[in-house]
Amino acid sequence: QNEALRCIGCGAVIQTETKDTLGYTPEGALKKGLETGEVYCQRCFRLRHYNEIQDVHLTDDDFLRLLNEIGSQDALIVNVIDIFDFNGSLLPGLHRFVGDNPVLLVGNKVDLLPHSLKRGKMTQWLKERAHEEGLRPLDVLLTSAMKPKEMEALLEKIETYRAGKDVYVVGVTNVGKSTLINQIIKNTAGVQDVITTSQFPGTTLDKIEIPLDDGQFLIDTPGIIHRHQMAHYLGDKDLKLIAPKKEIKPMVYQLNEEQTLFFGGVARFDYIKGGRRSFVCYVSNDLKIHRTKLEKADELYAKHVGEMLQPPRQDEVQDFPELVRFEFTIKEKTDIVFAGLGWVTIAEPGAIVAGWAPKGVDVVIRKSLI
Numbered sequence: 001q002n003e004a005l006r007c008i009g010c011g012a013v014i015q016t017e018t019k020d021t022l023g024y025t026p027e028g029a030l031k032k033g034l035e036t037g038e039v040y041c042q043r044c045f046r047l048r049h050y051n052e053i054q055d056v057h058l059t060d061d062d063f064l065r066l067l068n069e070i071g072s073q074d075a076l077i078v079n080v081i082d083i084f085d086f087n088g089s090l091l092p093g094l095h096r097f098v099g100d101n102p103v104l105l106v107g108n109k110v111d112l113l114p115h116s117l118k119r120g121k122m123t124q125w126l127k128e129r130a131h132e133e134g135l136r137p138l139d140v141l142l143t144s145a146m147k148p149k150e151m152e153a154l155l156e157k158i159e160t161y162r163a164g165k166d167v168y169v170v171g172v173t174n175v176g177k178s179t180l181i182n183q184i185i186k187n188t189a190g191v192q193d194v195i196t197t198s199q200f201p202g203t204t205l206d207k208i209e210i211p212l213d214d215g216q217f218l219i220d221t222p223g224i225i226h227r228h229q230m231a232h233y234l235g236d237k238d239l240k241l242i243a244p245k246k247e248i249k250p251m252v253y254q255l256n257e258e259q260t261l262f263f264g265g266v267a268r269f270d271y272i273k274g275g276r277r278s279f280v281c282y283v284s285n286d287l288k289i290h291r292t293k294l295e296k297a298d299e300l301y302a303k304h305v306g307e308m309l310q311p312p313r314q315d316e317v318q319d320f321p322e323l324v325r326f327e328f329t330i331k332e333k334t335d336i337v338f339a340g341l342g343w344v345t346i347a348e349p350g351a352i353v354a355g356w357a358p359k360g361v362d363v364v365i366r367k368s369l370i
């Protein structure tokens, strides 16, 4: 059998099939590479020529190996999460892997939340939720990877907490980790030729090492797909629709008992019992919300999913998972979270509600953020 062809940058086995995974190289580029004798995967190619980090996805097994590797290092761990999708961006079991290493928790995409929300309150909320997950971060920082200015503040924190050690940046996919690292690269002048890639020992995973000024490295690790996110079930176009791009405008609905809200065709909220009251919806401004009677909701969905209730679009309906129902009794000010889509805030206790999401996507309740 022939030896597998490997990227000369990171050592990943070259493949031309799956775009988002390690070693991907477009056919054309592979051909050229073979002619010149220098085959790079697309990720290393972009890094070399455009100074740009690209996302790659990992399998669960590879990811576990990666976490184990990180646990055995003496380093600062920077865990990037998406504050709009906190539940969907947690790294399951991270606290078990970090060992004694300090963790800096970075809540990215803060620009999506209402600007009126106080940062101190959000930071406190993040801290509490992290503790619930067993994670005890040294510090919590809110940021927006799109804004170079905020990256300066992040770099300062990293500099303070790393105390001369390496820095590992970890996160699930889609939290903005690549955007953030690309900003850091831009901020760190003159690294162009010194960015290196190397492998985690005993794995085929590549890591990208950005040299810091004292001989240590900032290391970008591949992300893992969080299966319970809505994003996992939607195509790119739909994803653009449900992933907010700018500050979310909360939508307030006064509902009577036995009324239903549809969020496009991807989620549904039933108000079952508790008298007339208001509900605040935090979802992408581009996602249409339809109100109807609870008793008519099933029929409406069956009839109109794919057209009036979009996404999914018509040609995607067939492959779209059925909506599954989760019922909750509200005991305090609570958010009903549809993983990756947004949430509905219920201010007063006593209501009985149900949240519906595509099979496989989590609907959870949490202490309200806002």
Ligand code: GDP
Residues within 6 Å of the ligand: 055, 108, 109, 110, 111, 112, 143, 144, 145, 146, 147, 171, 172, 173, 174, 175, 176, 177, 178, 179, 180, 223, 244, 245, 246
């Ligand atoms: P990664 O998978 O964690 O590397 O995430 P990416 O860097 O590829 O970003 C995922 C998506 O989130 C992209 O569409 C980015 O444009 C967007 N994004 C990244 N950072 C921010 C941010 O701070 N605010 C907002 N609104 N979007 C962001």
